[in-house]
Amino acid sequence: MAKRVYLFNEGSKDDRELLGGKGANLCEMTNLGLPVPFGFVITTPTCREFFEGGNKLPNLLEQEYRVALDLVEKQMDARFGDPENPLLFSVRSGAPVSMPGMMNTILNLGLNDEIAAGLARKTDNPRFAYDSYRRFIQMFADVVLDVDGEKFEHEISQYKSKHGKSLDTDMSAEDWQAIIEIFKGITDFPQDPFEQLKLAVEAVFLSWHTPRANVYREMNNIPVTLGTAVNVQAMVFGNFGEDSGSGVAFTRNPSTGERSFFGEFLFNAAGEDVVAGIRTPQPIESLRNRLPDVYDELYRTQALLEEHYRDMQDIEFTVQQGRFYMLQTRSGKRTGRASIKIAVDMVREELISEKEALMRVSPEHVEAFLHPMVDPAAKTDPVATGLPASPGGATGRVVFSADEAVAVNSDGTAVILVRRETTPEDIHGMKVAEGILTELGGMTSHAAVVARGMGVCAITGAGGLSIDYEAGTATTQDGIAIRRGDVITLDGTAGEVMLGDIPKTEASSSEDFQILLSWADKHRKLKVRANAETPEDAAKARELGAEGIGLCRTEHMFFDSERIDLMRAMILSDTKKERKKYLKQLLAFQHADMLALFKVMDGLPVTVRLLDPPLHEFLPHTEEDISALAQRLDKPAQAIRDSAEHLSEVNPMLGFRGCRLSVVYPEITAMQVRAIIGAAVEATEQGYKPFPEIMIPLVVNVREIRLISEIIDHGIHKALKEKSVSLTYKIGTMMETPRACLGADRLAPAVEFMSFGTNDLTQMTYGFSRDDAGRFIPQYLERKLIESDPFVSLDQRAVGRLMEMAISESRARKKGIKYGICGEHGGDPRSVRFCHDLGLDYVSCSPYRVPIARIAAAQANVDQERSN
Ligand code: PEP
Ligand code: MG
Numbered sequence: 001m002a003k004r005v006y007l008f009n010e011g012s013k014d015d016r017e018l019l020g021g022k023g024a025n026l027c028e029m030t031n032l033g034l035p036v037p038f039g040f041v042i043t044t045p046t047c048r049e050f051f052e053g054g055n056k057l058p059n060l061l062e063q064e065y066r067v068a069l070d071l072v073e074k075q076m077d078a079r080f081g082d083p084e085n086p087l088l089f090s091v092r093s094g095a096p097v098s099m100p101g102m103m104n105t106i107l108n109l110g111l112n113d114e115i116a117a118g119l120a121r122k123t124d125n126p127r128f129a130y131d132s133y134r135r136f137i138q139m140f141a142d143v144v145l146d147v148d149g150e151k152f153e154h155e156i157s158q159y160k161s162k163h164g165k166s167l168d169t170d171m172s173a174e175d176w177q178a179i180i181e182i183f184k185g186i187t188d189f190p191q192d193p194f195e196q197l198k199l200a201v202e203a204v205f206l207s208w209h210t211p212r213a214n215v216y217r218e219m220n221n222i223p224v225t226l227g228t229a230v231n232v233q234a235m236v237f238g239n240f241g242e243d244s245g246s247g248v249a250f251t252r253n254p255s256t257g258e259r260s261f262f263g264e265f266l267f268n269a270a271g272e273d274v275v276a277g278i279r280t281p282q283p284i285e286s287l288r289n290r291l292p293d294v295y296d297e298l299y300r301t302q303a304l305l306e307e308h309y310r311d312m313q314d315i316e317f318t319v320q321q322g323r324f325y326m327l328q329t330r331s332g333k334r335t336g337r338a339s340i341k342i343a344v345d346m347v348r349e350e351l352i353s354e355k356e357a358l359m360r361v362s363p364e365h366v367e368a369f370l371h372p373m374v375d376p377a378a379k380t381d382p383v384a385t386g387l388p389a390s391p392g393g394a395t396g397r398v399v400f401s402a403d404e405a406v407a408v409n410s411d412g413t414a415v416i417l418v419r420r421e422t423t424p425e426d427i428h429g430m431k432v433a434e435g436i437l438t439e440l441g442g443m444t445s446h447a448a449v450v451a452r453g454m455g456v457c458a459i460t461g462a463g464g465l466s467i468d469y470e471a472g473t474a475t476t477q478d479g480i481a482i483r484r485g486d487v488i489t490l491d492g493t494a495g496e497v498m499l500g501d502i503p504k505t506e507a508s509s510s511e512d513f514q515i516l517l518s519w520a521d522k523h524r525k526l527k528v529r530a531n532a533e534t535p536e537d538a539a540k541a542r543e544l545g546a547e548g549i550g551l552c553r554t555e556h557m558f559f560d561s562e563r564i565d566l567m568r569a570m571i572l573s574d575t576k577k578e579r580k581k582y583l584k585q586l587l588a589f590q591h592a593d594m595l596a597l598f599k600v601m602d603g604l605p606v607t608v609r610l611l612d613p614p615l616h617e618f619l620p621h622t623e624e625d626i627s628a629l630a631q632r633l634d635k636p637a638q639a640i641r642d643s644a645e646h647l648s649e650v651n652p653m654l655g656f657r658g659c660r661l662s663v664v665y666p667e668i669t670a671m672q673v674r675a676i677i678g679a680a681v682e683a684t685e686q687g688y689k690p691f692p693e694i695m696i697p698l699v700v701n702v703r704e705i706r707l708i709s710e711i712i713d714h715g716i717h718k719a720l721k722e723k724s725v726s727l728t729y730k731i732g733t734m735m736e737t738p739r740a741c742l743g744a745d746r747l748a749p750a751v752e753f754m755s756f757g758t759n760d761l762t763q764m765t766y767g768f769s770r771d772d773a774g775r776f777i778p779q780y781l782e783r784k785l786i787e788s789d790p791f792v793s794l795d796q797r798a799v800g801r802l803m804e805m806a807i808s809e810s811r812a813r814k815k816g817i818k819y820g821i822c823g824e825h826g827g828d829p830r831s832v833r834f835c836h837d838l839g840l841d842y843v844s845c846s847p848y849r850v851p852i853a854r855i856a857a858a859q860a861n862v863d864q865e866r867s868n
Contacts, residue, residue: 004046005064007071008039008233013309018043020229022094025329032308034301034326038075039089039233040068042201044096047227050205057202065201065232066194076234080110081193083118088132088235091200093207093228098330099216104143104207106200107272108136108235112191116180120173128240130176131168134183135270140196141187144203155182197232204230236325238318239270243291246271249284249298251306251313254334257341261302271316271327287319297324305329310351311360312342336368337510344512347519354519355862361516363829363852367391367493369513370544370848371457372504374491382496383476386437386462387774387789389448391493393504394435394457398486400469402429409433416488418474420467421771422447423617425625427559430456435490437497439465439474442773443791444759444824446617450556452824453537455848457492461774465497517545517851520858526835527842528853529605531822533557535596541847545854548605549597550755550844551695551822554672555613557593558586568618569633572643576667583671590672594679598690602683607693607755607822607844608676609734610662610669610708616652619644653760653769658698658736662708669708673715677727684725693730695755700739705750734822735806736760744806748813755844756803758823758831762790765798791824794831804838820844829856836860 011019011027019027023041030036042065049058073079078087088110111119111133120129141147159179165171171179190196207213208228217224238246249263264281266274267290274281288295298317301324305313314332318325334342343357352360367373371392396414399405402425405415409432417433419426421440430436430450436458438447443460451458464477472484482488482499489502529550530541534557538549558567566585573579597606620626626644630637649655662669673694680690696708709731720727732753735741738761744754763770768777773791780786794800807819820842825831827849835843836857845853 005068006041016096020094023229023231036326037234037236038072042230044227044229047205083114086115086119090233092231093204094231095228096226097222106139108132110193111136126173130173134176134180137183144199147187201230236318236320240320243322244320246274246318249315250332251302254332257338294319294324336365339365341512344515358858366852372507375503378503380498383480384462384464384497386459386495388495389460390451390458392457395489395501396434402426405429405433424559439467444770452846457490459495520854524857524861526857529842529844530847535600538600544850546850552608554611587671587675590675591679594676598683603689605691607695609695609697612658612697659696659704666711669711670715673712677716677719681723697734698736699733700737702746702750741802741806744810745813748810753818755820755822758825793828794825832856833860
């Protein structure tokens with residue numbers, strides 16, 4: 001039979017699974033020779049046995065812990081249940097994964113009428129004894145007997161007002177005795193200490209399933225099967241008098257990461273008083289002034305613990321009558337900034353390696369350096385929720401159209417653009433907005449992709465909102481009307497909308513952050529490129545470490561208000577001649593843009609995708625839009641209406657896009673190639689080193705690639721004719737349809753690179769429309785029909801398998817093909833890891849995700865090295 005009970009000197013920090021985090025650390029500290037009040041741990045498998053046995057303690061458990069208890073008595077020189085020399089216990093939960101405050105604790109266990117009187121005699125401190133006893137009754141009744149804690153608090157306040165007392169410190173021993181008598185009228189608790197212990201152990205196990213613990217586990221993906229251990233530890237008392245007290249401390253500052261010991265202390269108080277925040281603790285210096293020897297011991301201990309654990313520690317300690325005791329140590333929670341500073345400092349201090357430092361930071365930590373974030377401490381309840389489309393925090397006045405956004409912002413007023421969904425027509429408003437909130441759309445909808453690209457905070461698919469443009473209101477599910485001009489705050493990292501201006505932390509880089517990123521570059525294999533079109537975005541991407549452009553969506557280059565009509569006119573052209581006229585005008589823009597992009601990306605590859613406009617994003621929808629466009633294009637409204645109708649599609653996301661456009665309108669492709677190669681030639685002539693890669697989107701078979709490659713080759717030939725420059729370029733394809741992946745072996749001979757467009761690939765694998773998925777994905781997640789949003793984190797079992805198959809089969813056919821990914825997944829750490837493991841050459845993501853991808857790629861590599 002497996003051992004169920006471990007004394008504190010029988011385990012170590014490596015026993016987290018078995019003894020829980022708290023138990024393992026108590027054992028470790030005991031072994032280090034620190035002054036830990038002695039005790040024992042009941043293991044986590046015992047918790048599973050308890051549930052499997054129908055919430056009953058295993059038969060021999062009591063015998064086992066009584067043996068341990070005898071040894072604790074010897075060690076502490078006191079006896080459990082002995083009125084003359086009482087030993088009291090704290091009984092606490094402790095899971096393998098930290099779940100702060102989620103489960104139950106009982107203190108002062110082992111007190112009854114007789115023992116309380118004994119404790120009063122022994123300590124010569126009746127006030128302390130009866131205060132402890134009443135606290136025990138309150139906790140025991142609350143945790144074990146399920147009596148509403150409010151009842152006790154109510155009785156205490158009634159008593160106080162009747163007797164003219166206001167603070168707990170005004171209460172004498174006699175007062176607490178009177179209170180205890182009153183409490184006994186409310187609850188009937190066992191006087192037998194062993195019975196108390198048994199019930200307390202059961203209650204701790206049962207607390208594994210309290211609603212708050214269940215919710216916490218779900219939120220943090222903690223498996224329910226882990227179970228909790230029970231820590232039974234001899235009590236020491238911080239509320240013994242003025243030479244006693246309790247404190248919490250961090251070995252470094254948890255908000256800034258500074259290497260300075262940081263803590264708080266409350267004299268004459270139990271640990272629970274510090275944690276509960278009933279009285280305001282004093283800075284730790286107060287302890288140094290009053291009990292310098294204790295402070296010195298504390299200081300030495302914290303330094304030892306940090307060095308031993310090689311991480312910042314969060315410690316709890318108690319001082320009883322001038323004696324110092326350690327109660328807990330664990331890795332301290334910290335802000336994003338602190339986490340990076342601490343990791344980098346610890347490498348400098350030679351405590352950890354660069355690789356370890358990299359493994360200690362998470363993407364959320366990195367985001368704090370890139371975007372302002374909503375301060376978690378200041379957050380209020382959200383009035384609406386949606387998909388966390390683009391991270392960061394933003395506050396502004398609500399506007400309902402792009403024009404309004406520009407108008408209101410003209411004097412610098414921050415605005416939040418609230419739309420049902422966005423289209424390229426909204427770009428000017430999106431550019432000036434602090435944040436974007438849409439009712440519809442998923443994680444790869446227009447609003448999400450564009451906002452992420454610009455680094456603007458966004459929430460999409462906030463389906464609970466109903467937006468009325470006319471009335472200028474967005475009404476929440478609870479009936480709260482958010483009106484035009486109201487100030488709201490978006491938390492794009494959590495997908496939460498709050499009323500008012502919620503404080504945010506500033507974004508700014510730091511030297512430590514740059515150092516960490518340089519280590520990431522040193523320890524990764526996977527390259528990181530960016531998805532960007534404009535020179536500004538490309539420059540940002542390069543600044544953030546992008547090693548090229550993995551996807552330049554050429555249609556995005558025409559989002560600008562000046563150009564969008566030209567693009568529309570081209571799409572709506574009735575004849576080839578008319579189309580060519582507009583193409584010629586577009587060529588000038590395209591050439592200039594490409595030139596600028598090649599200059600910014602000097603020496604690095606730039607993958608330019610041939611035009612792939614989901615046509616519906618460019619067409620006018622409402623009568624108002626149609627007549628406005630008619631006026632601008634100087635065309636009859638009816639003609640526009642007719643063409644729009646002719647081009648309107650039942651399922652536009654699966655529609656007339658990508659290479660299909662090149663097949664039907666080769667002149668568009670010809671113009672683009674001319675612009676791309678012409679610009680590359682010009683850049684070369686000016687002394688830059690452009691590396692254009694022309695990418696054919698949305699293919700389903702090799703014939704499309706061959707046909708379009710011919711147009712491209714022809715265009716290149718023409719553009720290079722009579723030029724003396726030599727240009728290195730590539731032609732490749734985007735893998736966005738399941739058929740392309742399934743037939744990758746046949747595509748291979750015709751391409752030099754394959755870039756997985758996992759947005760469309762996910763859409764087509766699932767049959768979930770990218771634009772509409774936001775309406776149901778939140779429900780799917782809530783009901784656990786899917787584990788995560790497949791548009792955020794790559795579905796490794798389906799989309800990932802398609803990728804794997806495409807790579808292995810195409811590689812078998814042709815060596816030297818480069819593989820990349822340029823869907824939004826390229827910036828998702830889990831997906832980046834998958835791409836690394838699959839052996840891709842690069843990931844491409846929006847500029848602001850580049851640092852996150854760099855770190856994720858390094859983490860994947862370090863992990864792989866470790867497992868080899
Ligand atoms: C994709 O489909 O993954 C992709 C990157 O292309 P887009 O998002 O422009 O369709
Ligand atoms: Mg696509």
